[in-house]
Amino acid sequence: MDMSQYLEIFIEETKEHLQGLNQSLLQLETNPEDASMLNEIFRVAHTLKGMSGTMGFSKMAKLTHDMENVLHALRNNELKVCTKLVDVLFKCLDALENYLDSIVNTGTEGNNEYTEIIQALNNIINKKHEAEEVPVAKPSAKPVPAVAEKEVHPTSDFSVNQYEQNVINKAKEVGMNALQITVVLNKGCLLKSARAFIIFQTLERYAEIIKSEPKVQDIEDERFDYEFTVVVISKESLDLFAKELNSIAEVDKVIIKPLESRAVENEAPVNVQQEKPVQAAVVTQHEESKTETEETPSAKAASTQKPKTGKTVRVDIDRLDVLMNLVGELIITKTRLEGTDIISNPQEYNETVEYLERITTSLNDAVMKVRMVPVETVFNRFPRMIRDISRDLGKEIILKMSGEETELDRTVIDEIGDPLIHLLRNSVDHGIESLEKRRELGKPEAGHINLRAYQSGNNVIIEVEDDGQGINTERVKKKAIERGLINKDVANSLSQQDIIEFLFKPSFSTADKITDLSGRGVGLDVVKTKIESLGGRVEVETELGKGSRFVIRLPLTLAIYQALLVLVGKEKYAIPLSSINQIINISPDEIKMVQKQEVILLRNTVVPIVRLANVLDVPREDKVQKQLTIVIVRKGEKLSGFMVDSVIGQQEIVIKSLGKLLTGIKSIAGATILGDGNVALIVDVNSLV
Amino acid sequence: MENVISSDIKQFIVFRLGNEEYGLDTLKITTIVRMMTITRVPKTPSFIKGVINLRGDIIPVMDLRKRFNLSESEETEDTRIIIIKIDEILIGVMVDAVVEVLHLTEESIENVTNFTNDLSMDYIFGVGKVDNRIVTLLNFEKLIKFSNNE
Numbered sequence: 073m074d075m076s077q078y079l080e081i082f083i084e085e086t087k088e089h090l091q092g093l094n095q096s097l098l099q100l101e102t103n104p105e106d107a108s109m110l111n112e113i114f115r116v117a118h119t120l121k122g123m124s125g126t127m128g129f130s131k132m133a134k135l136t137h138d139m140e141n142v143l144h145a146l147r148n149n150e151l152k153v154c155t156k157l158v159d160v161l162f163k164c165l166d167a168l169e170n171y172l173d174s175i176v177n178t179g180t181e182g183n184n185e186y187t188e189i190i191q192a193l194n195n196i197i198n199k200k201h202e203a204e205e206v207p208v209a210k211p212s213a214k215p216v217p218a219v220a221e222k223e224v225h226p227t228s229d230f231s232v233n234q235y236e237q238n239v240i241n242k243a244k245e246v247g248m249n250a251l252q253i254t255v256v257l258n259k260g261c262l263l264k265s266a267r268a269f270i271i272f273q274t275l276e277r278y279a280e281i282i283k284s285e286p287k288v289q290d291i292e293d294e295r296f297d298y299e300f301t302v303v304v305i306s307k308e309s310l311d312l313f314a315k316e317l318n319s320i321a322e323v324d325k326v327i328i329k330p331l332e333s334r335a336v337e338n339e340a341p342v343n344v345q346q347e348k349p350v351q352a353a354v355v356t357q358h359e360e361s362k363t364e365t366e367e368t369p370s371a372k373a374a375s376t377q378k379p380k381t382g383k384t385v386r387v388d389i390d391r392l393d394v395l396m397n398l399v400g401e402l403i404i405t406k407t408r409l410e411g412t413d414i415i416s417n418p419q420e421y422n423e424t425v426e427y428l429e430r431i432t433t434s435l436n437d438a439v440m441k442v443r444m445v446p447v448e449t450v451f452n453r454f455p456r457m458i459r460d461i462s463r464d465l466g467k468e469i470i471l472k473m474s475g476e477e478t479e480l481d482r483t484v485i486d487e488i489g490d491p492l493i494h495l496l497r498n499s500v501d502h503g504i505e506s507l508e509k510r511r512e513l514g515k516p517e518a519g520h521i522n523l524r525a526y527q528s529g530n531n532v533i534i535e536v537e538d539d540g541q542g543i544n545t546e547r548v549k550k551k552a553i554e555r556g557l558i559n560k561d562v563a564n565s566l567s568q569q570d571i572i573e574f575l576f577k578p579s580f581s582t583a584d585k586i587t588d589l590s591g592r593g594v595g596l597d598v599v600k601t602k603i604e605s606l607g608g609r610v611e612v613e614t615e616l617g618k619g620s621r622f623v624i625r626l627p628l629t630l631a632i633y634q635a636l637l638v639l640v641g642k643e644k645y646a647i648p649l650s651s652i653n654q655i656i657n658i659s660p661d662e663i664k665m666v667q668k669q670e671v672i673l674l675r676n677t678v679v680p681i682v683r684l685a686n687v688l689d690v691p692r693e694d695k696v697q698k699q700l701t702i703v704i705v706r707k708g709e710k711l712s713g714f715m716v717d718s719v720i721g722q723q724e725i726v727i728k729s730l731g732k733l734l735t736g737i738k739s740i741a742g743a744t745i746l747g748d749g750n751v752a753l754i755v756d757v758n759s760l761v
Numbered sequence: 762m763e764n765v766i767s768s769d770i771k772q773f774i775v776f777r778l779g780n781e782e783y784g785l786d787t788l789k790i791t792t793i794v795r796m797m798t799i800t801r802v803p804k805t806p807s808f809i810k811g812v813i814n815l816r817g818d819i820i821p822v823m824d825l826r827k828r829f830n831l832s833e834s835e836e837t838e839d840t841r842i843i844i845i846k847i848d849e850i851l852i853g854v855m856v857d858a859v860v861e862v863l864h865l866t867e868e869s870i871e872n873v874t875n876f877t878n879d880l881s882m883d884y885i886f887g888v889g890k891v892d893n894r895i896v897t898l899l900n901f902e903k904l905i906k907f908s909n910n911e
Binding site for chain 1: 798800801802803804805809811812813814817818819820821849850851852905
């Protein structure tokens with residue numbers, strides 16, 4: 073059986089299950105009595121066991137199997153949920169994630185068997201009520217076989233009835249062999265019915281099965297111990313079956329006996345066991361280790377055919393239907409256009425073109441929606457992370473998340489994980505004070521961190537807020553002066569916002585210099601760079617002693633946005649509409665000079681002017697203009713005026729990268745293709761303000 | 762013979778810059794297009810002419826005359842952009858004209874890197890000789906390595 077085609081599905085589903093498991097475990101920890109949560113975890117573990125077993129990932133299956141045993145004991149109230157136990161379960165989860173990673177990257181589950189985790193699980197089972205003192209990985213403790221042992225009685229109670237004996241006789245007459253085959257499965261076999269199915273399939277390739285004990289239906293339903301017996305009729309010899317069956321994994325023993333033809337009498341059915349086998353029964357024993365290390369054929373096929381899996385997105389079927397509908401419409405419209413004569417029926421032609429326009433817009437939206445993923449996929453891992461860090465640091469922290477259903481483009485989702493981890497760690501590590509300090513200050517002992525996501529216009533906003541000590545701007549200022557980033561006089565005139573900006577300077581992120589700065593700043597420049605590379609912004613609000621809030625603004629999608637096309641010299645440039653505040657016309661004498669910087673006064677605010685023609689090295693055109701067009705753009709709190717020659721209009725643009733060769737060009741964020749097929753460059757507002 | 766490079770017959774696209782003929786391994790060439798509107802990109806080396814839209818892909822175009830410090834020439838009917846793909850990077854190269862496809866055997870390719878110290882010789886990996894013609898064979902891996910500060 074070739075499993076490689078299911079590998080991707082397996083990976084996707086396992087990911088989902090593991091994520092669910094993570095959440096359920098966290099909830100179980102906070103609420104140990106929750107039986108429904110326990111059931112949920114049990115269900116997930118069971119599903120994972122089944123899935124990995126079917127896929128031939130036996131180590132993964134073994135681990136989940138042992139997990140299941142513990143969970144079963146929990147369900148039956150033989151064990152109590154305690155932190156140690158949850159810790160072990162979390163370790164299992166980590167191990168399973170490692171297996172999955174390995175499967176994603178190499179197609180095999182790898183060699184790590186996580187014996188210490190399995191041992192810890194078995195110890196829990198052994199100790200049962202003393203679970204509180206689980207000794208993790210005690211070398212002497214022998215792993216207890218998870219399944220109850222039962223003596224194997226090969227070929228017991230096996231008889232052939234009259235009808236079957238008749239068939240055997242007939243077969244013998246035409247020179248075929250009748251064989252009685254008893255297969256004993258390995259006790260570690262997790263999916264007995266699946267294994268039996270494989271055995272049956274193998275047999276059916278060479279023979280016809282005329283009888284099975286227990287009945288096929290029972291075998292399918294796993295209503296049998298570790299052995300079953302079948303009678304087959306085949307042209308092939310006994311040796312072939314012995315060889316074939318022994319090559320199947322998890323088969324312990326195969327006993328094959330030829331059956332003789334005998335007269336059918338009206339007597340009681342003949343007990344075959346009493347018969348002397350003509351040939352010595354072929355008994356083979358699989359070595360335990362062999363079954364463990366040997367890859368099942370399916371896993372082998374998977375590893376050779378598909379060493380790596382591509383990135384996939386799970387898409388809501390409804391969204392696909394919408395897409396399908398639109399494509400259908402598109403085809404119909406195309407046909408309609410073909411049949412329309414422009415000259416004789418211009419109105420119909422125009423209507424069709426208009427309709428086509430509407431479809432392309434909807435199609436665009438639909439495709440974008442397909443690419444959208446809820447931020448939940450990123451947020452999911454945070455509770456666990458906060459739990460781990462806060463326990464390491466001995467702090468008590470309550471993480472509240474909201475807006476997990478907010479959707480972002482897949483490309484953005486993939487990138488925001490790390491910056492958010494940075495910010496959250498910062499909050500836990502440096503923002504939230506220690507327990508004692510909080511008590512002293514009269515704050516509630518548990519620190520609160522709020523992680524919020526919501527949509528605002530064309531942006532998605534993610535906030536990380538803590539009720540910790542906030543940022544001491546005086547110390548940041550002092551540090552900035554010390555480091556020579558700014559002189560003292562200027563520093564004193566800076567606003568709080570300007571001072572906080574220093575935290576995002578790369579030089580502020582070197583670890584040891586930060587410690588006396590309450591730590592804020594560790595990797596913040598990385599966060600800022602990352603978010604800005606995604607076209608977003610980071611802002612900080614802070615109040616000393618009360619906490620701070622990091623606000624990340626991200627564009628809904630990186631691929632398409634509204635832009636204003638402007639003309640600079642003879643060149644066309646696009647400015648993202650999201651950063652444009654307004655467009656004004658001024659006369660040249662309204663421009664004032666302040667310290668060699670051109671500025672204008674806009675409603676009593678001084679706005680610096682950037683001549684785009686200068687910063688973009690546009691070839692000069694000497695002409696005197698009576699009216700100047702200024703596009704006022706905003707970056708955070710800062711305003712700036714871009715001087716352009718004229719405004720062309722608003723347009724939806726598809727952003728394209730300039731390619732590897734032209735990376736790192738300041739002032740240009742990318743390129744886009746205009747309606748006439750020419751390329752226009754996109755102005756990078758962030759770097760020019 | 763140490764200075765022989767290839768062992769088989771290789772195909773080269775021969776193009777013209779001024780009066781000189783240059784060759785480029787056909788395996789590296791994606792397509793050849795006629796001159797089209799090039800959008801200038803600021804803050805790039807002078808020999809980067811700009812970017813073009815090739816069926817939805819934005820591709821930078823290098824002016825080979827400027828790269829070799831040759832005199833500038835007018836764009837003509839014959840001006841072509843050769844699109845090359847090296848290590849997953851697509852780049853267009855503007856040339857005066859594309860002449861032909863040339864088959865060269867190993868004997869007719871001579872390694873020249875060791876007989877000059879000229880820096881631009883870095884871009885050349887050999888010279889192909891056919892009859893009386895000499896075709897300079899270019900090493901584009903080196904040609905596209907530059908920093909944006911140049």
